[in-house]
Amino acid sequence: xxxxxxxxxxxxVFKSNEAYLKHKCEKTGFNPTQIEHQDAxxxxxxxxxxxxxxxxxxxxxxx
Amino acid sequence: xxxxxxxxxxxxxGETKTASITNSNMGSTDAVNLDPVAYPxxxxxxxxxxxxxxxxxxxxxxxxxxxxxIWRTGxxxxxxxxxxxxxxxxxxxxxxxxTPLVTVSTLADQAMPTSEPTDxxxxxxxxxxxxxxxxxxxDYLIHQIGTDAxxxxxxxxxxxxxxxxxx
Numbered sequence: 526x527x528x529x530x531x532x533x534x535x536x537x538v539f540k541s542n543e544a545y546l547k548h549k550c551e552k553t554g555f556n557p558t559q560i561e562h563q564d565a566x567x568x569x570x571x572x573x574x575x576x577x578x579x580x581x582x583x584x585x586x587x588x
Numbered sequence: 589x590x591x592x593x594x595x596x597x598x599x600x601x602g603e604t605k606t607a608s609i610t611n612s613n614m615g616s617t618d619a620v621n622l623d624p625v626a627y628p629x630x631x632x633x634x635x636x637x638x639x640x641x642x643x644x645x646x647x648x649x650x651x652x653x654x655x656x657x658i659w660r661t662g663x664x665x666x667x668x669x670x671x672x673x674x675x676x677x678x679x680x681x682x683x684x685x686x687t688p689l690v691t692v693s694t695l696a697d698q699a700m701p702t703s704e705p706t707d708x709x710x711x712x713x714x715x716x717x718x719x720x721x722x723x724x725x726x727d728y729l730i731h732q733i734g735t736d737a738x739x740x741x742x743x744x745x746x747x748x749x750x751x752x753x754x755x
Contacts, residue, residue: 533597533608533620545607546645546723557608558646558723560592566610575590575753582652582754 532557534566589648591753596725598639601687607645612638612747614733618688624742632737637688637696642710642726642749654719655752656710656726659701662745667736670700674709674729682714682727689732696730704750 530545531538534552539545549556553565563571594608597620606620614635615627629635644653658674673680675698683695701709711727712718720726729749 529604531604531606531620533606533610542605542607550608557594558592560590560648562608563592563594566608571593575593578593578653578751578753579590579650579755581655582650582752585655585752586754 589650590755591644591648591650591653592646593653593751594643594645595749596641596643598641598685598728599688603685607643609640612640614638614731616690618690628742629733629735631735631739633735634690634692635733635735636690637693637730637732639685639688640729640731642729642751644720644723644725646723647721650753650755652719652721652754653751654712654717654754655708655750656712657705657708657748657750658710658729659704659748660745661702661748663743664733664745665741665743666739668739668743669734670731671696671734672698672700672729672731674698674700674731676705676707676709676716679709679711679716682711683730685728692734693730693732696732700731704748 530542535550553562555562596607597609598605599618613622613624615622615624616629617627618636673695708716
């Protein structure tokens with residue numbers, strides 16, 4: 526398996542996943558570990574999906 | 589805070605990874621974010637397989653990501669069939685990457701659900717009950733569209749990748 530990772534939004538290529546995760550994406554202005562990165566790509570929908578995921582998790586944990 | 593989750597796609601013999609994809613366009617080339625107009629499918633033939641994973645890049649203080657569900661909403665054109673390895677029963681486990689096929693997939697042999705599955709249909713660590721407690725990746729989601737000789741137009745639909753998150 527290639528270790529290289531391309532950032533889909535900005536197209537930069539990194540030699541490792543660690544390097545990819547630490548970069549500041551030129552398209553979003555955030556790094557891929559930040560929620561803002563996904564929000565920038567989805568018009569803020571990621572945060573709504575994240576809240577829904579947490580609600581589902583809480584509901585299952587309560588059962 | 590909450591987890592940051594994205595979809596990664598893997599292409600070519602080198603298993604080249606593109607992170608944070610923004611579409612799952614399918615066509616007659618093995619490439620991420622492909623242009624389906626430039627790479628149409630000959631009626632009666634198959635698209636290249638898509639090999640994708642759900643990727644958690646940061647847990648954001650949460651303790652667990654699990655219960656992965658994959659489905660499509662929206663109709664395909666003509667008599668096309670959308671096939672996948674995602675399944676709620678008799679799950680095949682974590683597949684090992686193989687160069688994406690443009691002939692009929694031997695691994696994506698289930699109909700892609702068109703509504704939210706009742707239970708997880710994509711595994712983590714080879715099991716539908718698997719979970720991520722740190723940044724990492726799901727098993728491979730493999731999917732492909734098979735067209736019919738009478739199909740004359742493509743279509744646009746939505747892929748849904750859902751997870752549960754425990755704070």
